[in-house]
Amino acid sequence: MGRLVPAVTRALDILELFLAGDGTLSAPEITNRLGLPRTTVHELVSTLAARNYLTPLPEQPGRYRLGVRAYQLGSRYAEQLDLAAEGQRVARSVADTCDETVHVAILEGADVIYIAKVDSTHAVRMVSAAGRRLPAHCTAVGKMLLASLPADELEELLPAGEQLPALTPDSITSPDVLRPALDEVRARGVAFEHRESNPDVSCVAAPVRDSGARVVAALSISVPVIRWDPARGAELEELARGGAAELSARLGHRGAR
DSSP: OOOOOHHHHHHHHHHHHTTSTTSEEEHHHHHHHHTOOHHHHHHHHHHHHHTTSEEEOTTSTTEEEEOHHHHHHHHHHHHHOOHHHHHHHHHHHHHHHHOSEEEEEEEETTEEEEEEEEOOSSSSOOOOOTTOEEEGGGSHHHHHHHHTSOHHHHHHHSOTTOOOOOSSTTSOOOHHHHHHHHHHHHHHTOEEEESSSSTTEEEEEEEEEOTTSOEEEEEEEEEEGGGOOHHHHHHHHHHHHHHHHHHHHHTTOTTOO
C-alpha cells in the first residue's frame, strides 16, 4: 500500500461522519468529533461543498448534509453489485472457517432458489447445487425469508386450510404450525431446520439485507446431523450471523457490521 494522503483521509473522515445520526452536521460539530483545527475543517468542508459532496441546509444555516455527488457515487457502486457473486465470496469465507456447506438463497414465490454455494471438504456433507429450488418452508433459508415478508404477502403464500408439501417426515405441512415457527424466527433473527428438507441434514440461516434494510437473501450453513449438537449449533449460528452481516455490508446495509 502506498502512502496515505492526510488531506484526503481527513476529507473522507468528514464524509463518514454523516453516516451516523440524522445525517446533518455543522463545522463546529465536525471539529469536535475529529479533533481537527477549525481552519482545516472549514477548508475541507468548503471544498467538499464546492464539489457537491456536501450541501448546506437552507433552513439551518451552518449545517450540512451529504450532497448529490455522494449519492451518485453510491448509486454507481450499487449498480455494479452482483448478489450472486458477492454471496459466493462470502460463502467461501464462511465455509473456509467452519468447513461445512454454505448457501445463499433468495425467495421466489413459495420456493427458495440457491444462488451461491460452497461445499464442505468432509467426505460426509450435504449434496446440493446453485440453482436448485426447494419449498421455502422446508429450509432454514426459506423460513428466514418467509419470516421477513409483510403479513399480507405471507398470507398469500400460506393460505389457511391448504396442506404444504413435505420433503421428509419432519417437514412442516400445516400453515397453522408454520406461522408460530416464523414468529420465533422473527424474534430470534435466525432460523433453524432439522431434517426438514433432508433427513440427514440440519441447517441454520441468517438474513441478508440491502442498502434499504430489506431482507433480500439468506445465508445458511448446512451440517450432517452426525456433526450437529447444541454447542456446534450455537457456534454455527454465530458464523451464519456474521456471514450474513458481511454480505449485507457488501450490499450497502449500514447497520450490518
